[in-house]
Amino acid sequence: MTDLWQGLVQAFxxxxxxxxxxxxxxxxxxxxxxxxxxxxSAIAMPLAAFLxxxxxxFRRHVVALLNALMGLPPVVVGxxxxxxxxxxxxxxxxxxxxxxxAMITAQVxxxxxxxxxxxxxxxxxxxxxxxxLLISINVTRRQKIATLLWDARRALLTAGxxxxxxxxxxxxxxxxxGGNIDNATRVLTTAIALETGKGxxxxxxxxxxxxxxxxxxxxxxxxxxxxxxxxxxx
Amino acid sequence: xxxxxxxxxxxxxxxxxxxxxxxxPIDLTLDGGGTCVVIGPNGAGKTSLLRMLHGTARxxxxxxxxxxxxxxxxxxxxxxxxxxxxLRRSVIENLVYPLRVRGMPRTAARQRAVxxxxxxxxxxxxxxxxxxxxxxxxxxxxxxxxxxxxxxLLFLDEPCASLDGRAMREVEEILVQAxxxxxxxxxxxxxxxxxxxxxxxxxxxxRGKVQETGLAKNFFDQPQTSQAVAFLNGDIVE
Numbered sequence: 001m002t003d004l005w006q007g008l009v010q011a012f013x014x015x016x017x018x019x020x021x022x023x024x025x026x027x028x029x030x031x032x033x034x035x036x037x038x039x040x041s042a043i044a045m046p047l048a049a050f051l052x053x054x055x056x057x058f059r060r061h062v063v064a065l066l067n068a069l070m071g072l073p074p075v076v077v078g079x080x081x082x083x084x085x086x087x088x089x090x091x092x093x094x095x096x097x098x099x100x101x102a103m104i105t106a107q108v109x110x111x112x113x114x115x116x117x118x119x120x121x122x123x124x125x126x127x128x129x130x131x132x133l134l135i136s137i138n139v140t141r142r143q144k145i146a147t148l149l150w151d152a153r154r155a156l157l158t159a160g161x162x163x164x165x166x167x168x169x170x171x172x173x174x175x176x177x178g179g180n181i182d183n184a185t186r187v188l189t190t191a192i193a194l195e196t197g198k199g200x201x202x203x204x205x206x207x208x209x210x211x212x213x214x215x216x217x218x219x220x221x222x223x224x225x226x227x228x229x230x231x232x233x234x
Numbered sequence: 235x236x237x238x239x240x241x242x243x244x245x246x247x248x249x250x251x252x253x254x255x256x257x258x259p260i261d262l263t264l265d266g267g268g269t270c271v272v273i274g275p276n277g278a279g280k281t282s283l284l285r286m287l288h289g290t291a292r293x294x295x296x297x298x299x300x301x302x303x304x305x306x307x308x309x310x311x312x313x314x315x316x317x318x319x320x321l322r323r324s325v326i327e328n329l330v331y332p333l334r335v336r337g338m339p340r341t342a343a344r345q346r347a348v349x350x351x352x353x354x355x356x357x358x359x360x361x362x363x364x365x366x367x368x369x370x371x372x373x374x375x376x377x378x379x380x381x382x383x384x385x386x387l388l389f390l391d392e393p394c395a396s397l398d399g400r401a402m403r404e405v406e407e408i409l410v411q412a413x414x415x416x417x418x419x420x421x422x423x424x425x426x427x428x429x430x431x432x433x434x435x436x437x438x439x440x441r442g443k444v445q446e447t448g449l450a451k452n453f454f455d456q457p458q459t460s461q462a463v464a465f466l467n468g469d470i471v472e
Contacts, residue, residue, distance in 0.1 A: 126322075133319040135290050137332050138308060147331075151322040 007205025014206055022207070026214060029187040032100050033168040036107035040167075041160050044112045048119035048159075049145040052127040063120060069113035074106075078173030081106045085177065098179040103187070106173040111163035118162055122155035123148050157226055161219055168215050188214070239300050239307050239386050240418070241265035242287070246296030249286050257282035257442040259296055264420075268434025269413050271450070272422040275471050279442035280422035281316070284389045287420065288313050307387075312380035316392040318372040320364040325356055328364045328375055332383050350378045354408060370401025377405060381412055388412065390421035394428060406431065426466065430454060438462050440471060 014022045051063055083089050085097040085105075096102045126148055134144050149156065171189035178185035180194060188211040195204035241263055248258025257279030264270060272280045285291030287298055289308055300307035312332075321328050329347035334340065351357045354374045359367075364375060373393060380388055390409070394402040409432065413419050423429055429436065433450035438461075446453065446462045457463045465471045 129319060130321070132290055132313075132315060133321075136288065136311075136313040137335055139335050143335055147321075 003201040003205060006202035007209065010202050011206035011209040015210065022210065024183070025186055025188055025191055025207075026210060028100065028185075029168060029189070029211070030214065030218075032103050032174070032187060033107065033164060036104045036111065036167050037160060037164050039104065040108045040111045040115055040163055041156075043108070044114075044116035044163075045119050045149055045156055045159070046145060047112075048116045049123050049148045051116075051120055052123040052148060053141060053144045063117075066113050066120065067117050070117050072110060072113060073172075074110050074170055075172040075176070077109050078106050078176035081109065081173065081177045097177065098181060098185060100178070100185060102177040103174040103185060106177050107167045107170055110170060110173060111167050114166055115159045115163040118159035119152075119156050122152050122159070126152045126155075154226065157222065161222060164218060165215060168211070168218075238302055239310060241301055243299045244287070244296070245299070247286050247293050247298055248295040249282050249291045250294045255442060256291070257286065257439075260286075260442075260444055262437065262444055262447060264435070267416075267418060269409075269419040269421065269432050270435040270437060271429045271433035272420065272437045272439060273424060273426070273429050273465070274422075274439035274445075275424065275465065278439040280424075280439055281391050282442070283437075283439060284313070284391050284420065284422055288389050310386040312383060312385040312388050314373075314376050314380050314388065314390040314393050316395050318369075318376035320367070320372055320375070322365060323363075324361045325351060325364050325367070325375060326360040328379055329382055332379060336383060346382060350382050354378045355404065368401075370397050370404065373397060373401070373405055374408065377408055377412075381408075381417065385417060387418045387420065390419065392422055392424070394423070394425065402428070438465065440465075 013019075051059060051066075081102060082097065084091050085094070085102050086092055087097075096105070127144075130144075130147070130151075134147065139147065169189060171193055174185075174187065175190050175193065178187070178190065180186050180190040186194075188207055192204045192207045192211070195201075195207065242265070244260050244262040246259040246261060248260070249256050250258075260279075260283060272283060274280050282291055286293055288311055289304070290313065298304075321331055323331070326344065326347050329350055330340070330343045333343035333346060338346075348357070348360065351360055354377070356367075356371060356375060356378075359371075364372065367375065377390070377393065393409075394405055397405065406428065409419060409421070419432075421432070430450070433453075436446075436448065436450050436453040437444060438446040438453065438457075438459075440461050446457065446459050448458075453462065454466065457466055461471050
């Protein structure tokens with residue numbers, strides 16, 4: 001209980017004094033996660049729309065695989081990305097291991113199936129609603145996909161936010177590929193793991209509170225900006 | 235204007251779903267102008283016939299032949315569904331959509347959409363979200379969205395099925411104007427009053443097959459089959 005109270009107090013002072021290290025770690029967390037989110041959304045959402053409108057032989061299998069990959073263990077993803085980016089790996093020449101780019105790569109791999117699966121459920125329902133109309137209007141496949149993505153944008157926001165939540169809380173994979181290097185790849189989650197290991201529970205808790213506040217703030221900001229609950233909308 | 239598509243010839247066309255015949259085999263020839271009304275009891279195959287002609291239902295046997303190639307014919311058609319499908323956009327964006335799909339510049343598309351919205355009495359609610367409109371407003375918007383691309387042929391599947399008298403009258407006025415401006419209408423209904431008001435030609439369907447077809451006046455005054463007589467008398471025909 002003492003640790004919890006100390007953590008709250010320390011979190012409060014870290015924020016009000018605008019602690020430089022905390023700010024740096026928080027900004028890095030945001031930068032890595034938001035970049036991963038943008039890249040993953042750019043892959044997952046068109047993929048989900050394609051799977052909704054296109055009929056092909058193994059479509060059901062692909063959808064099932066995508067759903068299964070939602071439960072991909074981050075540590076395994078981290079290990080695979082590590083092997084790919086290590087000096088002896090196929091992409092070792094790029095020198096990306098222990099950089100934010102490696103962390104973004106791992107996060108993208110983890111959240112693409114999650115965003116694609118959630119997006120696919122929404123887009124599939126919308127496609128059932130629009131199917132006859134769009135066929136009747138003679139729209140091309142590209143136009144179908146664009147229409148679905150635009151008209152389901154608020155549902156897709158939920159998918160994106162789910163991906164953001166998963167990515168910003170991720171620790172296993174980015175610890176492996178990022179290395180938790182001070183001033184380089186340390187983010188809030190890896191810093192929490194480090195401080196917990198050192199026994200500084202108050203600081204770890206303070207970082208945890210900042211992490212939760214950051215995640216909630218981004219969610220609220222995106223909802224507010226997109227006016228999700230605006231009257232007269234669905 | 236409609237001569238490029240017609241005559242339309244249907245030879246033994248059948249559509250099935252999961253092994254069950256929804257309509258067919260249907261043999262039918264439609265030519266000339268005016269409004270063709272497809273009538274028949276529930277389950278007679280009216281919707282399936284319209285969908286086969288429009289190409290949204292797969293023809294498993296037989297064929298539908300237009301005076302031009304099928305691609306051109308499809309380009310000049312539009313379809314209004316019994317339950318209007320509203321894009322999750324504003325009224326104006328619903329009207330702009332089919333024009334933009336066809337490559338019309340946004341400014342010109344928007345101008346035409348405003349004209350059409352005004353014409354159908356929705357000019358004061360351009361920015362309203364279409365899915366929250368009333369049933370009558372949605373159906374008028376769906377018809378306007380279909381007519382805005384100036385189709386030569388418009389299919390309407392029971393367009394007034396769930397509308398009250400006033401909304402039905404407004405929809406029929408739009409349809410009469412469209413027919414007068416040269417758009418050929420093929421609509422299904424089981425409302426005999428509407429069929430008498432709108433039809434120049436009638437196709438009477440029963441159990442997925444054409445029972446009788448001809449000019450509306452002849453059909454309503456002197457039906458040739460006992461089933462048509464019974465249907466017009468309001469008897470239960472199955």
